[in-house]
Amino acid sequence: MGHMVIYAIMTVRFSICTAMIFPQLPFPRRVEKIAGAGFEGIEFWDWKDKRLDALASQCAELGLIVTNMSGQRAGSLVDPKEFGLYKGEVVASIEAARSISCGNLMLLTNPLDPDGNVLNAYPEIQPQQKRANCEQALSELASLATEANVHLLVEPLNTVIDHSGYWLDDADCAFELIRTVGHPGIRLLYDFYHMRAMGRDIHRDIENNLDLIGYVHAADFPGRHEPGTGEMNYPSILRLLGSCGYDGFVGFEFTPANSSDEALKTIHRLVEPYL
Numbered sequence: 001m002g003h004m005v006i007y008a009i010m011t012v013r014f015s016i017c018t019a020m021i022f023p024q025l026p027f028p029r030r031v032e033k034i035a036g037a038g039f040e041g042i043e044f045w046d047w048k049d050k051r052l053d054a055l056a057s058q059c060a061e062l063g064l065i066v067t068n069m070s071g072q073r074a075g076s077l078v079d080p081k082e083f084g085l086y087k088g089e090v091v092a093s094i095e096a097a098r099s100i101s102c103g104n105l106m107l108l109t110n111p112l113d114p115d116g117n118v119l120n121a122y123p124e125i126q127p128q129q130k131r132a133n134c135e136q137a138l139s140e141l142a143s144l145a146t147e148a149n150v151h152l153l154v155e156p157l158n159t160v161i162d163h164s165g166y167w168l169d170d171a172d173c174a175f176e177l178i179r180t181v182g183h184p185g186i187r188l189l190y191d192f193y194h195m196r197a198m199g200r201d202i203h204r205d206i207e208n209n210l211d212l213i214g215y216v217h218a219a220d221f222p223g224r225h226e227p228g229t230g231e232m233n234y235p236s237i238l239r240l241l242g243s244c245g246y247d248g249f250v251g252f253e254f255t256p257a258n259s260s261d262e263a264l265k266t267i268h269r270l271v272e273p274y275l
Helices: 027-036 052-062 080-099 127-148 171-181 192-197 202-212 234-243 260-274
Strands: 013-017 041-043 065-070 104-107 151-154 186-191 213-218 249-252
Touching: 013 065, 013 260, 027 052, 027 260, 041 249, 052 065, 052 080, 065 080, 065 249, 080 104, 080 127, 104 213, 127 151, 127 171, 127 186, 151 171, 151 213, 171 186, 171 202, 186 192, 186 202, 192 202, 192 213, 202 213, 202 234, 213 234, 234 260
Parallel strands: 013 041, 013 249, 041 065, 065 104, 104 151, 151 186, 186 213, 213 249
Antiparallel strands: none
């Protein structure tokens, strides 16, 4: 008898982050541009500067969904003294997410300023203690994820180019953290650009840890521009995601190399085989 080969159905979906594209345009126009370029999802960072009621109406009109947004912009997972502030931010963000039917919220271990600089590296806390504090904090947040039916996504960032002083820059540590917390509402946001900057084998990480990944971010390396501007093989990465059965979103979070309109066309050509 021959062997039966079963191919996973490609169910990967695509979203565009509004934070770094069309910088000259107001937020609602950015949303229009993304919809006009043929994408079904948008994501963004801070929600507090946006009119969520207007956004909900606009998304309904354009047939868009909000796939991901920041779950906190202050406080820390690694310092227990700041966890009360952090948890308050998450609670408020979950309420905001509910109003726009967003099911994913990004979490950072350290607070960043608007330019992405780490505000506090907590050098007085030992690395192992930071990990223990983070584990305890995420375990406490897990019940919020259950109640609200959302995913809280912990994001490792690179510390060699963009976010010096950020605690969670090691993917192995991040995967182990998610495994230890062991809750379906706490997942990893795996950013291809950040992890390539840290020297990770992207394909191997996907193959070995996809069950821990709830969302992925995409930009090319180096430069953090749209795919096709650097050295990463995005057609291969997308094929692997599909063959491994990933059924979440790929959020393109990048700075356009030149024109935002052209960047969206480039991304649409990349993802067209999977639409």
